[in-house]
Structure formats: structure tokens, C-alpha cells
Amino acid sequence: MTIGVIRVSNDMVRSLIYLCVYVFPNFSSSLAVSFIRNYKSFLFMRALFALVEPKLETINTFFATTCRDLYDFVRCIETGVILDLDGIDQVKDSLQRFLQPNPDRSQKLRKIGKATETPGWFRKIRPELRVILATASGPCSTVIPEIRHYFGPDVSLETLTIAGSEAFLAWAYNPRDLNLYKVVGSDDVIEFLSVDEPEESRCLAQTWNVDPGKKYEVVLTTRDGFWRYRLGDVVEVVGFDPRDEQPVIRYVEVCSTHTSRRLNDSLFSVHIRIANEVTTETQLHSVIDETSDLLGGVSEFCVCPDYRESVGRYAFMVELQGNLGANAIKAPSSLHTSLQNLNENYLRDSLSGKIDVPAVRVLRPGTFGEFREWKIRTSGGTAVGQVKVPVVVWGEGSRMWLEERVICDV
Structure with a gap:
């Protein structure tokens, strides 16, 4: 690229x-x-x-x-x-x-x-x-x-842009604000599908009639042949640039698939589900941010379903900035409490015994860099800059690869 x-x-x-x-x-x-x-x-x-x-x-x-x-x-x-x-x-x-x-x-x-x-x-x-x-x-x-x-x-x-192989979506609106972008006025048509609306073309909004404070899935029609292509990203509109009235947005979530992702009348992108709950990427990021200091500073992480015990749970696979924190033993219960506070379905299912306290599994230094290399090598030609570590890892091959590099369980 x-x-x-x-x-x-x-x-x-x-x-x-x-x-x-x-x-x-x-x-x-x-x-x-x-x-x-x-x-x-x-x-x-x-x-x-x-x-x-x-x-x-x-x-x-x-x-x-x-x-x-x-x-x-x-x-x-x-x-x-x-x-x-x-x-x-x-x-x-x-x-x-x-x-x-x-x-x-x-x-x-x-x-x-x-x-x-x-x-x-x-x-x-x-x-x-x-x-x-x-x-x-x-x-x-x-x-x-x-x-x-x-x-x-x-x-x-x-920060610079929101861009992908399919199209160029947005420039940084204020480079020092790492999550604030302005939608570009290009020859690609950019439309928005509210996460609260049915998945129908009549519900698409144009750049000039999106509502600040609402979350939308990005839909593209490109000059190169994509017609109303669901990009797989969710953004939140925060306002409009007074100079040209283009929407100013914040990036919310990245989706792991371009297929339908509606569940319980709400759109979820990368998510994990053990029982009847659905926990989104945004919620997972939030709880790891709250717990990062306990663990000694989390550099990168992903979450896998963990069925090693009789009750399922989330396994947070983390790579740390340095040594394990002195109070790291409190991290699993802290993650559990944060998830309960953020997600009422997680709270209900965990109290009823359907979801156990999360596992925290520390990976050896450099694991996620090696993971990106492994994915490129096994994907048959993916470009170096195109590989990202998904927040939720479902594939058995990827989960086994990561588990082989666990150095300790907290």
C-alpha cells in the first residue's frame, strides 16, 4: 500500500x-x-x-x-x-x-x-x-x-485518517484529538445506517441529515464498483464542520464481518457471548482500561471464550508493558464487576451462575507482533499494514496459537 x-x-x-x-x-x-x-x-x-x-x-x-x-x-x-x-x-x-x-x-x-x-x-x-x-x-x-x-x-x-482498502472515509479534524475526524467530500458516496433502525435502504441517512449523538454504520458506494457496501465500521456523529457542513465523527467500533450483525434490535460489531448476554468491543475496551493499572499496564489485549471449567467465562489475553502489577490478583474480580456495571445482561447471567469470573492470561512479550506476522504468513498475501488483532478471537486456530504463548494465569 x-x-x-x-x-x-x-x-x-x-x-x-x-x-x-x-x-x-x-x-x-x-x-x-x-x-x-x-x-x-x-x-x-x-x-x-x-x-x-x-x-x-x-x-x-x-x-x-x-x-x-x-x-x-x-x-x-x-x-x-x-x-x-x-x-x-x-x-x-x-x-x-x-x-x-x-x-x-x-x-x-x-x-x-x-x-x-x-x-x-x-x-x-x-x-x-x-x-x-x-x-x-x-x-x-x-x-x-x-x-x-x-x-x-x-x-x-x-492521528491521520479513517481509511481502508475500499475507500477513504475521513480526515483527522483535530490531529491532537486521537478520535475526532471529518468525513471527506469525495467522489465516493458515503451513507449512514443508524444502529437503531431496520436494515433497509429507506433507513439510510445522507451526510447532511445525520443526527449528532447518534451511532451509524458506514455504507459506501465507490467509483470502483462497490454499491451500497457495508464497510463494517460504526461511528458516532458529534456535529458538523461549519466551513463545509461535513459531519464530524468519532470512531466507535470495528466489525469482524460484513454480514448482518443485528441482535435484539441493536447493532453489535465485534462482540462476545457466553450465555444470553452480548458484550461489545466498546465495553471490552472500557473494562480493560479500568483494570490496566492493576495488571501493570496493558499494551494490547484480546478476549476469547473460555470453556476450560464447567461454567463459561471470558479469557482476557493481555500483553503487558512491563512486569505484572503488585495488585494483579484483583484484576479478574475487577473485570467481572466492571462488566456487570456496564452490561445488565452480563450482570443477570453472572448472578444466575451462567457466566464465571473472567480469566486473565498473560502472554509473553512480543506475542501480538508475532501474531500479526503469523496471520500475514498464513493468509496468502495480505499486506503488512492490513493485519490487525481482533478484539474478540473466535477461531480455534488463533485461540490455540495464543494459548501456546501464555506465560501465566492471574
Whole structure:
């Protein structure tokens, strides 16, 4: 996706060989990196060249979670030799010409060390870093505290867009507000289906007659052939831009499927259900935010149904920022209480013995980065920037993969 956007915007219809030896101004690495399909190798090369460049000012990743999937590559900088990584054979020679031995930079990095407990540690590595551009709403919001810890208060975290492969939906309305966007006036037709209305075309609202405070599912008709295509995202309208009267929205939830998701006359996107309750993605995010400090800081998480005991329960699979919190033992009951307060059906079913207290399962560091790599490798060609960890994981293969990386149960 990155290389495609760059080529279109710069009118570059050239061969792969030509592109691999080209570096755009203000980019830390050559375009050759964009052709690496292996997730770890792709991130390794991006991060390596960014680490070599001490004057780096901006980090731009499509999702904030990508900022967590980076590595420490001091040895490559010192020797100027690129490692034999999976998936880089076709571009390794092109990349090698841009990586020269740099012992001075390597020595400076070694003196800095890896004091990751120190707030703002990354600013010592990249003293001129000023801004991180990344989508940090929705499922990506849990990594915000960790990013701000590593990069410190002087680096601004700013959101950019709501966009997808299907169409471009919205620009950031205020980049410092990580979940506030303005719908674009493009040649794609954007319509809205209220979550409280029947799934019928007569209930569709246009951009000029949506109501502030209401939640809508986004429906697209694109110039490329999609006709009233349900994008799978739910947004909340907060008002209108006075300059052109386009709706200003907040991102609410991402849906795991484009099929009908109505349940009990209400729309739910990513949700989990053990008994008669339905708990939404928004509610799951809310309870993990309330419990994060008890666990020692949750960087990323997902939830799976857990039937290991006679009564079903939710299993919160969490990756932590550091060590397990001193009061982590209170986390399961805290999650249980928060879910009861948010969801009256969860309260009723848990009191009647149909849902047990949630399990909290701590994953080894780096698990979600490995999960993204695994999904790309097994999906048969999904782009690096297209893989996100779903808030609710139902598939048996994914659940087993995650369970193999559990290091402890709280």
C-alpha cells in the first residue's frame, strides 16, 4: 500500500529494479523496503534505517500498534552488514548500498543503553523526533500509554485518517484529538445506517441529515464498483464542520464481518457471548482500561471464550508493558464487576451462575507482533499494514496459537 501511494502521487510507473535503488527526500529508507512481504523483516529494515538516521523527526505508521513491533538493531549499524532475513532476497543488494558501517552512531546507541523503564527513552535515540503519525483510535487505543511512556511528553502523537482498502472515509479534524475526524467530500458516496433502525435502504441517512449523538454504520458506494457496501465500521456523529457542513465523527467500533450483525434490535460489531448476554468491543475496551493499572499496564489485549471449567467465562489475553502489577490478583474480580456495571445482561447471567469470573492470561512479550506476522504468513498475501488483532478471537486456530504463548494465569 505504501509503495502504491508513493508511485501514484509521484507519477512513477517504473520497473521494480528502478524503484529499489531510489530514496525519496525526507525518507530514512529506500523504496526497496516496501517490497518486503515478511512482516518481521519489513519492520526490521524500516526500524534499522530509522535508527541509523539521528535526525529523524517523524514516525508514520498506519496503526499505532506497529510502533510496538520494532527491534534493537545496533549490531547491524556497527558492521554495516544486513542480516540474512526471510523475504528480502530480491531487494537485499539494493538495500545494502544504503547501509554503510557507522561505528560512531553504534557507539552512541550503546552508551544510551536500553533503559526502557525511563520515560522518554526513545528521545535519547532520536533526539530530533517531534511527532508520531498513526491511527490510535479503536483497537489501537490501548497502546497509547506505552507509546507516550517511551517517547515522552515532547513527542506529539497525532492521528491521520479513517481509511481502508475500499475507500477513504475521513480526515483527522483535530490531529491532537486521537478520535475526532471529518468525513471527506469525495467522489465516493458515503451513507449512514443508524444502529437503531431496520436494515433497509429507506433507513439510510445522507451526510447532511445525520443526527449528532447518534451511532451509524458506514455504507459506501465507490467509483470502483462497490454499491451500497457495508464497510463494517460504526461511528458516532458529534456535529458538523461549519466551513463545509461535513459531519464530524468519532470512531466507535470495528466489525469482524460484513454480514448482518443485528441482535435484539441493536447493532453489535465485534462482540462476545457466553450465555444470553452480548458484550461489545466498546465495553471490552472500557473494562480493560479500568483494570490496566492493576495488571501493570496493558499494551494490547484480546478476549476469547473460555470453556476450560464447567461454567463459561471470558479469557482476557493481555500483553503487558512491563512486569505484572503488585495488585494483579484483583484484576479478574475487577473485570467481572466492571462488566456487570456496564452490561445488565452480563450482570443477570453472572448472578444466575451462567457466566464465571473472567480469566486473565498473560502472554509473553512480543506475542501480538508475532501474531500479526503469523496471520500475514498464513493468509496468502495480505499486506503488512492490513493485519490487525481482533478484539474478540473466535477461531480455534488463533485461540490455540495464543494459548501456546501464555506465560501465566492471574
